[in-house]
Amino acid sequence: MTKEQEQKPSQQEIPQAVSLNDQMKRRFEEREHLAAAGINPYPYSFDVTTTSKAILDSFVEESREEVAVAGRIMTIRKMGKASFLHIQDSEGRIQVYLKRDEVGEQAYDTFKLLDIGDIVGVKGFSFRTRTGEVSVHAQQFELLSKSLRPIPIAKEKEVDGQKVVYDAFSDRELRYRQRYVDLIVNPEVRGTFIKRTRIVAFMRSYFASNGWLEVETPILQPIYGGAAARPFTTHHNALDMELYLRIANELYLKRLIVGGFDGVYEFAKDFRNEGIDRFHNPEFTQVELYVAYKDYVWMMELVEDLLHQACVEVNGTGTTTFLGNEINLTPPFRRLTIADSIREFTGMEIRGKSETELRNIAKDLGLELDPKISSGKIIDEIFGEFVEPKLIQPTFITDYPEEMSPLAKKHRSEPGLVERFELIVGGKEVCNSFSELNDPVVQRERLEEQARLRQRGDDEAMVVDEDFLRALEYGMPPCAGLGIGIDRMVMLLTGEDSIRDVIFFPHLKPE
RNA sequence: GAGAAUAUAGCUCAGUUGGUUAGAGCAUCUGCCUUUUAAGCAGAGGGUCGAAGGUUCGAGUCCUUCUAUUCUCACCA
Numbered sequence: 001m002t003k004e005q006e007q008k009p010s011q012q013e014i015p016q017a018v019s020l021n022d023q024m025k026r027r028f029e030e031r032e033h034l035a036a037a038g039i040n041p042y043p044y045s046f047d048v049t050t051t052s053k054a055i056l057d058s059f060v061e062e063s064r065e066e067v068a069v070a071g072r073i074m075t076i077r078k079m080g081k082a083s084f085l086h087i088q089d090s091e092g093r094i095q096v097y098l099k100r101d102e103v104g105e106q107a108y109d110t111f112k113l114l115d116i117g118d119i120v121g122v123k124g125f126s127f128r129t130r131t132g133e134v135s136v137h138a139q140q141f142e143l144l145s146k147s148l149r150p151i152p153i154a155k156e157k158e159v160d161g162q163k164v165v166y167d168a169f170s171d172r173e174l175r176y177r178q179r180y181v182d183l184i185v186n187p188e189v190r191g192t193f194i195k196r197t198r199i200v201a202f203m204r205s206y207f208a209s210n211g212w213l214e215v216e217t218p219i220l221q222p223i224y225g226g227a228a229a230r231p232f233t234t235h236h237n238a239l240d241m242e243l244y245l246r247i248a249n250e251l252y253l254k255r256l257i258v259g260g261f262d263g264v265y266e267f268a269k270d271f272r273n274e275g276i277d278r279f280h281n282p283e284f285t286q287v288e289l290y291v292a293y294k295d296y297v298w299m300m301e302l303v304e305d306l307l308h309q310a311c312v313e314v315n316g317t318g319t320t321t322f323l324g325n326e327i328n329l330t331p332p333f334r335r336l337t338i339a340d341s342i343r344e345f346t347g348m349e350i351r352g353k354s355e356t357e358l359r360n361i362a363k364d365l366g367l368e369l370d371p372k373i374s375s376g377k378i379i380d381e382i383f384g385e386f387v388e389p390k391l392i393q394p395t396f397i398t399d400y401p402e403e404m405s406p407l408a409k410k411h412r413s414e415p416g417l418v419e420r421f422e423l424i425v426g427g428k429e430v431c432n433s434f435s436e437l438n439d440p441v442v443q444r445e446r447l448e449e450q451a452r453l454r455q456r457g458d459d460e461a462m463v464v465d466e467d468f469l470r471a472l473e474y475g476m477p478p479c480a481g482l483g484i485g486i487d488r489m490v491m492l493l494t495g496e497d498s499i500r501d502v503i504f505f506p507h508l509k510p511e
Numbered sequence: 512g513a514g515a516a517u518a519u520a521g522c523u524c525a526g527u528u529g530g531u532u533a534g535a536g537c538a539u540c541u542g543c544c545u546u547u548u549a550a551g552c553a554g555a556g557g558g559u560c561g562a563a564g565g566u567u568c569g570a571g572u573c574c575u576u577c578u579a580u581u582c583u584c585a586c587c588a
Contacts, residue, residue: 022557023521023539075548082545099545116538130546152522153538155549166549167523167537173580174522185522228588248588274587275512380588404588422588429588460587483588509579 041146046121053091095135117147212263217252226250245271278498285486294480304331376403406446408434440472
């Protein structure tokens with residue numbers, strides 16, 4: 001501390017880092033006033049006996065049920081010697097009626113110092129006001145936490161049964177940067193995230209009830225694999241080695257199938273060093289599931305059932321609205337091979353075509369292609385451009401070219417293809433699955449082909465993972481694998497149209 | 512990475528072809544009000560107009576650069 005600072009006694013004890021407007025200054029002063037009056041602005045606990053929702057749900061006229069609730073003050077209407085306020089807890093809001101003659105003059109004077117945003121505890125009884133709102137008639141109340149920053153006030157009004165919100169806190173940047181404020185002020189945000197948790201919990205119980213094992217595998221990986229993507233790189237100091245944040249956990253889960261588990265799954269944070277938009281966040285959640293002795297046909301049925309049940313679980317129906325379209329998730333979903341889908345939407349036949357022929361087809365369709373990309377990628381480009389955006393209702397696209405799918409097993413009857421499907425909903429990929437390749441010799445060939453693509457300039461092609469190949473050489477049973485993007489699935493089931501609205505703290509550049 | 516839009520009070524927004532001291536509603540403060548609910552009535556305070564340069568007698572407004580966000584495209588299982 002410098003001499004200058006020492007000599008200047010800080011009268012208000014306001015942290016320098018906090019920039020103050022008049023409202024904050026006032027609240028800092030109020031905090032001091034309360035403390036000076038012997039009231040701890042941050043006491044230790046409060047005995048809550050019920051919630052706002054429970055009071056409203058169980059209200060019986062004239063019963064004067066004793067309650068103790070706590071929550072954040074969201075509205076205040078002072079009318080001289082009595083006041084109304086709404087407090088908000090985790091379940092919703094309830095109105096509190098505070099009368100000087102009831103709580104005492106001292107307590108009422110303290111109340112008059114409080115602000116919207118403060119957290120209070122109230123003891124009293126439930127009753128219905130003259131205008132009909134079930135409320136708590138306070139007999140005691142106390143401050144539980146003083147709020148020093150003014151929260152954005154959104155006022156609500158019922159007009160013809162419709163709720164109209166005035167001055168809603170709507171600045172997207174502020175909402176994402178200060179999600180805590182967003183959650184306080186915008187109740188539907190809380191609802192979306194509760195649904196997210198319920199969706200994950202439902203999937204977890206669905207998998208567990210089949211006897212499969214939830215596992216954890218490394219996030220820091222010496223060799224990244226299991227998907228085509230650029231990784232984040234980091235460094236381990238003690239070992240002095242490069243490590244990668246996983247782009248997928250596929251290869252580790254398959255090692256566990258080799259190890260003898262019949263079914264394993266992991267809800268995994270994956271990291272991909274790519275662009276950010278409303279469908280991509282650099283870190284995102286994916287569940288991967290591997291089940292021994294099953295194939296991709298079996299997995300399609302599982303996906304249909306899982307998605308439909310998850311939708312019913314959170315929405316009460318099998319339908320949802322996604323990107324402006326009504327989506328019906330009632331099984332069965334349409335199944336279409338990728339070649340048939342391209343024929344349906346472009347009229348072009350890609351089956352059995354050479355790389356040059358495919359390039360010409362793409363050219364005829366008006367696609368400009370990077371000359372480096374090979375036939376699998378060309379098909380993927382055609383599909384992504386002309387087919388995928390048009391698949392609104394859930395559709396399984398199946399039987400991809402071998403080259404696009406180095407970890408999938410070759411098709412049992414179609415040469416050059418693999419047993420793989422993606423589920424497309426609303427024009428977006430929701431999940432990806434295959435009959436897993438378990439022939440170690442073929443797997444080595446495929447990975448070596450990937451290495452060649454990599455040399456040719458495809459920096460998303462996979463790397464040869466010798467330990468993974470060694471595991472396969474010990475023998476992996478036939479196996480079906482599945483990856484579901486949780487963030488997109490939550491978007492689908494909640495109707496949110498940006499990934500930022502289903503991730504609490506989406507990635508933003510620093511302020 | 513490219514283009515477009517946006518950035519004004521705590522929140523939501525006005526602000527004309529550049530022209531006195533930058534406005535409104537809510538929030539805040541003071542006073543009144545013991546069943547209100549977008550409570551009400553009377554008064555008051557609150558702004559480095561995203562940042563930095565420039566043009567001009569004069570810039571919230573025009574120009575340049577920068578920053579962030581949003582949207583579109585590119586990238587992207």
